[in-house]
Amino acid sequence: MSSDCIFCKIVNKEIPSNFIFENDKVIAFNDLNPQAPVHFLVIPKKHYSSLNDIDSKEAFADIFSAIPEITKKLEIKEYRTVVNTGESAGQTVFHIHVHVMAGRKFDWPAG
Ligand code: 5GP
Ligand code: ZN
Numbered sequence: 001m002s003s004d005c006i007f008c009k010i011v012n013k014e015i016p017s018n019f020i021f022e023n024d025k026v027i028a029f030n031d032l033n034p035q036a037p038v039h040f041l042v043i044p045k046k047h048y049s050s051l052n053d054i055d056s057k058e059a060f061a062d063i064f065s066a067i068p069e070i071t072k073k074l075e076i077k078e079y080r081t082v083v084n085t086g087e088s089a090g091q092t093v094f095h096i097h098v099h100v101m102a103g104r105k106f107d108w109p110a111g
Pocket of ligand 1: 006017029092093
C-alpha cells in the first residue's frame with residue numbers, strides 16, 4: 001500500500017469504483033477515460049510501481065491469468081493488452097496496471 005497512490009485507494013475502496021472482477025490478488029475496473037468500447041484495467045492488490053518492480057513470477061501470473069478469466073466472462077475473444085512502463089511510454093499512474101481494450105479495430109504499431 002502506497003498512501004498517495006490512486007489505485008491503492010481504489011483497491012481499498014477509499015475511491016469508489018465498480019470492480020468488474022476481484023479475487024484475492026487482483027481487481028479489474030473500467031478505465032475512467034475509455035479508449036475503446038470496452039476498456040478496463042487489471043491491477044494487483046499489492047502496490048508495485050511498474051513492471052520493473054514486480055518481484056515474483058507469481059505476481060505476473062496473478063495479473064495475467066486473470067485477463068482470460070475476465071474476457072471469457074465478458075465473451076470477448078479479441079482484445080488489445082497494453083502495459084505502459086515509465087513516463088515516455090505513457091505511464092501516468094505508478095501502480096502497475098494492464099489495459100485491456102476491445103470493441104474496435106486497433107492499429108499496429110501503437111502510436
Ligand atoms: P497509464 O497512462 O498509466 O498507462 O494509464 C492510467 C489509466 O488510468 C488511464 O487510462 C486513466 O484514464 C486511468 N485512470 C486514472 N485515474 C483513474 C481513476 O481514478 N479511476 C479509473 N477508473 N481510472 C483512472
Ligand atoms: Zn498503489
